[in-house]
Amino acid sequence: MRAAASVLAIACLTVGCAGLPELVPNAEPADSAGLMARCRGIQPHRAFRAVHAIDAALPMDQVSSLIGASLVDPEQRRYRAVLMSVEGLTLFDATASPAGLVVHRAVPPLDDPDFGPGLMADVALALLPPAGERPLVGALPDGRSACRYPQADGGVVDLLPAAHDAPTRIDRYDQDHHPIRRVVLGPATGPLGLAGRIVLSAPGLAGYRLELTLLEAEAVTPTDELFTP
Amino acid sequence: MSASRASIAGLLAVLVAGPAAAAAAGASGPVWARSFESIRQAAAGVKTVQARFTQEKHLKILAKPLVSTGRFAFSAPDSIRWEYEAPVRSVLLMNRGKLSRFAFRDGAWVADAAGRVEAMRVVVAEIQGWLTGRFEQSKTFSPALEPGARPKVVLTPADPALADFIQRIVLTLADRPGELESIEIVESPSARTLLRFEHSRLNAALEPGAFEPPR
Numbered sequence: 001m002r003a004a005a006s007v008l009a010i011a012c013l014t015v016g017c018a019g020l021p022e023l024v025p026n027a028e029p030a031d032s033a034g035l036m037a038r039c040r041g042i043q044p045h046r047a048f049r050a051v052h053a054i055d056a057a058l059p060m061d062q063v064s065s066l067i068g069a070s071l072v073d074p075e076q077r078r079y080r081a082v083l084m085s086v087e088g089l090t091l092f093d094a095t096a097s098p099a100g101l102v103v104h105r106a107v108p109p110l111d112d113p114d115f116g117p118g119l120m121a122d123v124a125l126a127l128l129p130p131a132g133e134r135p136l137v138g139a140l141p142d143g144r145s146a147c148r149y150p151q152a153d154g155g156v157v158d159l160l161p162a163a164h165d166a167p168t169r170i171d172r173y174d175q176d177h178h179p180i181r182r183v184v185l186g187p188a189t190g191p192l193g194l195a196g197r198i199v200l201s202a203p204g205l206a207g208y209r210l211e212l213t214l215l216e217a218e219a220v221t222p223t224d225e226l227f228t229p
Numbered sequence: 230m231s232a233s234r235a236s237i238a239g240l241l242a243v244l245v246a247g248p249a250a251a252a253a254a255g256a257s258g259p260v261w262a263r264s265f266e267s268i269r270q271a272a273a274g275v276k277t278v279q280a281r282f283t284q285e286k287h288l289k290i291l292a293k294p295l296v297s298t299g300r301f302a303f304s305a306p307d308s309i310r311w312e313y314e315a316p317v318r319s320v321l322l323m324n325r326g327k328l329s330r331f332a333f334r335d336g337a338w339v340a341d342a343a344g345r346v347e348a349m350r351v352v353v354a355e356i357q358g359w360l361t362g363r364f365e366q367s368k369t370f371s372p373a374l375e376p377g378a379r380p381k382v383v384l385t386p387a388d389p390a391l392a393d394f395i396q397r398i399v400l401t402l403a404d405r406p407g408e409l410e411s412i413e414i415v416e417s418p419s420a421r422t423l424l425r426f427e428h429s430r431l432n433a434a435l436e437p438g439a440f441e442p443p444r
Contacts, residue, residue, distance in 0.1 A: 084286065
């Protein structure tokens with residue numbers, strides 16, 4: 001029990017256990033417009049493909065090195081993600097779009113029904129602009145500016161553009177407004193503006209931490225064929 | 230040490246070391262590609278092998294393959310070090326039959342959970358099986374030896390369910406006995422992995438601790 005409390009405390013330190021923080025709207029429309037523009041610039045709005053080295057810290061002190069390839073079409077809100085072992089074994093391959101999730105390949109134990117939706121949601125949070133056209137913009141209690149995107153499932157996504165000494169951050173809350181993911185983005189690199197390093201944390205006893213290092217990326221014409229097996 | 234493991238490792242050595250390994254085993258060109266039995270015989274004189282490799286991962290969503298490089302070491306009868314140096318540092322070890330994997334992070338080597346993933350164990354076990362030359366006894370793959378200027382051993386899944394994950398594996402041998410040109414693992418029409426070996430050294434002294442967990 002004490003160990004569980006310790007893990008929870010560490011998770012809280014990492015991701016935060018408070019509920020959804022209050023967002024105080026900006027008083028000046030010009031400030032809001034500027035902040036929205038900064039939020040829109042966090043993730044690419046043109047289609048791209050990218051390859052990341054992934055260091056995963058999993059429950060029970062397990063770690064694993066993987067390679068991820070992704071194809072992202074922000075305009076259509078569709079994306080494909082492939083997870084590979086360093087040795088080249090394709091462990092997971094799926095496409096997500098507004099029409100749903102299609103798993104092309106899932107090697108056990110990654111064929112667990114919960115794994116695919118969870119992984120694809122993480123990919124979307126890190127690489128796609130949040131769903132929703134009209135965010136609320138303002139300041140959080142700690143003074144950081146944020147764009148708040150209410151989600152269809154009742155959850156919330158906060159985008160926090162980089163501040164003076166704080167990196168760009170994405171916080172996701174569930175429908176009960178509990179924090180469920182935090183993504184910290186390093187400085188953008190290359191013409192696409194993708195973060196060179198991404199750290200995604202999931203709190204809780206079954207929590208995990210993924211560190212993604214960008215290996216290569218390029219713009220792409222997102223044909224339908226690329227999203228099929 | 231079982232005879233089968235010794236045979237596995239010896240055959241692997243011949244495949245990676247190339248013609249020198251075959252020569253050391255006393256094989257001749259035409260005989261090398263004639264049967265699986267001749268492959269096993271060619272491995273008899275190999276004690277150690279070191280080589281570099283280049284791995285290409287071809288995926289439909291990538292415009293060009295993802296290239297990884299590393300080095301390979303083998304010591305008879307059953308110790309293997311399969312080390313990736315770029316773009317991700319990783320070491321797969323089989324030391325006297327025990328499989329483990331290590332990842333390099335934050336300046337240190339740490340045990341990697343992927344070594345415990347069942348799929349990894351299956352793959353390594355199958356690699357061992359291929360390299361014993363006992364292809365006909367495999368319950369997983371059906372083998373075919375295709376002679377020619379570049380002889381090939383083509384392995385296809387015996388279980389249709391496995392074909393969902395691996396459609397075929399092609400070991401391409403060079404025209405000289407014992408020399409392996411490449412290993413191709415075809416997962417699907419849009420996903421395959423190609424491994425090429427080069428700069429092999431046969432029966433040279435290995436670095437101390439080559440098959441121990443990296444530090």
